[in-house]
Amino acid sequence: xxxWTVRRRTRDEGSMAVEVVLMIPILVLFMLLVVAGGRYVxxxxxxxxxxxxxxxxxxxxxxSGAARSAADASANAALDDFATCRMGGFDDREFAAGGSxxxxxxxxxxxxxxxxxxxxxxxxxxxxxxxxLDTFRRTE
Numbered sequence: 792x793x794x795w796t797v798r799r800r801t802r803d804e805g806s807m808a809v810e811v812v813l814m815i816p817i818l819v820l821f822m823l824l825v826v827a828g829g830r831y832v833x834x835x836x837x838x839x840x841x842x843x844x845x846x847x848x849x850x851x852x853x854x855s856g857a858a859r860s861a862a863d864a865s866a867n868a869a870l871d872d873f874a875t876c877r878m879g880g881f882d883d884r885e886f887a888a889g890g891s892x893x894x895x896x897x898x899x900x901x902x903x904x905x906x907x908x909x910x911x912x913x914x915x916x917x918x919x920x921x922x923x924l925d926t927f928r929r930t931e
């Protein structure tokens with residue numbers, strides 16, 4: 792016949808289950824922080840690209856009024872509906888041959904779905920870009 796083995800109980804039984812139960816909420820919070828950071832980085836990149844495109848579109852126009860309209864149209868076309876954005880500033884003080892034009896875009900980024908980590912409401916973000924005007928281009 793075979794030998795009987797006696798199994799001893801140790802104090803470590805079930806400790807892995809407790810560790811997993813305690814670590815799951817921490818991991819979920821960390822994942823939500825990563826999502827929030829990714830959202831902000833993505834919106835910031837879109838804002839900077841829209842500001843750059845708007846400044847470039849404005850620099851190709853011949854008059855200050857046409858430049859403002861072109862910048863506004865370009866900024867609205869480039870930004871998606873994820874955040875509420877508007878053209879916050881348009882600096883055309885140097886709108887002459889060899890000068891420059893600057894465009895500022897302001898956005899309110901919603902924190903929808905991130906309430907579990909304490910992020911509520913919206914976050915205000917801003918991006919500015921400028922573009923040179925051609926030295927040999929006639930402006931009005």
